[in-house]
Amino acid sequence: MAGLPTSLFAARSCVASVRIWISMSDRPAVVTRFAPSPTGYLHIGGARTALFNWLFARHTGGKFLVRVEDTDRERSTEPAVAAIFQGLDWLGLKSDAEPVFQFARADRHREAVMDLVAKGRAYRCYMTAAEADAEREQARAEGRALRSPWRDRMPGPAQDAMPYVIRFKGPLDGDTVVEDLVQGTVRFANRDLDDLVLLRTDGAPTYNLAVVVDDHDMGITHVIRGDDHLNNAARQSLIYEALDFAKPAFAHIPLIHGPDGAKLSKRHGAQAVGDFEAMGYLPEALRNYLARLGWSHGDDEIFSDAEAIAWFDIADVGKGAARLDWDKLAHVNAHYLKAAGSERVFDLVVTALTAKGQGLEAEPAARLKLAMPLLQDRGKTILELADQVQFVIAQRPLALDAKANALLTPETVTRLSRLKARLDGTETWNAPDLEALLKDFAQDEGIGFGKFGPALRAILTAGHPSPDLGRVLAALGPKESGLRMDDKLSHSD
């Protein structure tokens, strides 16, 4: 039901892409991969995992691949696949080859399992679910991992029609050592590693088997993933050995937690990469922030992609879990917002405005486009910018509240009329010159800004958030500024 259309899982292309890597004699020295399971949106933690894989591949001149782990047919959905690809795309983390869909490779996985059975490293297990539960309970009581009684028992005629799974035949003693690039040497006692299921009753491969086979077939050299998989690395290590596959290097990076230290979840505001986009963050800002979360290069905080690529090293990834800090993300975003091209910021602001149900007509849109360079440093996110930009796109005549009207005393109105006359004669309509003109005006009138600034601001912005008056005038342009002033100056005398 939740199954995926076969078109997305064209086995031919998926398998072929894998074979290309294997047959290439000049295969890169480093191949990393991001392997999400399509059960939801691209999680911000997953995005960081993808980023680290991408950075390491770029740093080493290697390849970055994407593999969709969709072996769980019940939970995998097509919208999730699309959302993940869209998230990666937005973040600028593109796979260097066609993405591989794990489900399409089920035959290859079964083949590997049969190999294991033939080698005596896996066996058919006929336990029912209830029996397995009982067995598990007993194993737990004895302080060891689950083993099946079928481990050393040959099935008889009675089993002929019985369903079975294929379990890995794990060693009973000895240790399995995972040499992790981040966590160091981690030792597991084999008695604690259970005989995990390799093939389900319906013949479908399970995760731990599929990852090993796929990572091997895809030529993955470095498995960089969340440290929630550190335990799995031991189980997978055993499978690599049983299959006679060379093991990749492992790097288990800490997970991202919410601001309160708990596992990141919905209540922390956002989880999906798409949420960050909707909240008005720039992809390059998120990349910078995410890279800095758990990884560092001395005191560097703001850096370009090129610098991140040049500097990134797994050895500099920290071991502790990091918390998401919205303030710092906002700060980084503000930096990139200032540096971004005005046309791009304008487009994003318009999109945000439209999403808020505030579509723009041609004239205010044109005004905003021209004003954008003067305004894009006034917010930390596109959403904040959408608020900061309201005074520009407001339509005449502006409605002033009682407080603003109170500012327009006869004296102030005549004073502003004199200012208007001076503005009308201005040739250089730009923020610094306008600011200077305003200063000169105040001096010539023998007054401080406080005597006419608030009133002028009210006339020009109707109380919307706005920058320095020089910038306000510049942003509005000579025509709109003049009209807004005329609106209020001509008929209150």
Add this chain to the structure above:
RNA sequence: GGUCCCUUCGUCUAUCGGUUAGGACACCAGAUUUUCAAUCUGGGGAGAGGGGUUCGACUCCCCUAGGGACUACCA
């Protein structure tokens, strides 16, 4: 319960046995001031606790506490 991982300012982190423990965000104060911001200057703020090892531990080892992951026919 078992196994494994983690622990420096509020947060992200630097430090790779010898530093007045540095930076960034946040916070506080001051400057600026025509709203709100921004900006500039200054300030407070940390090695979870306890044992060792060492001439000397944030750094190495052990214990405890706290946090996290795994312990599925999920990935």
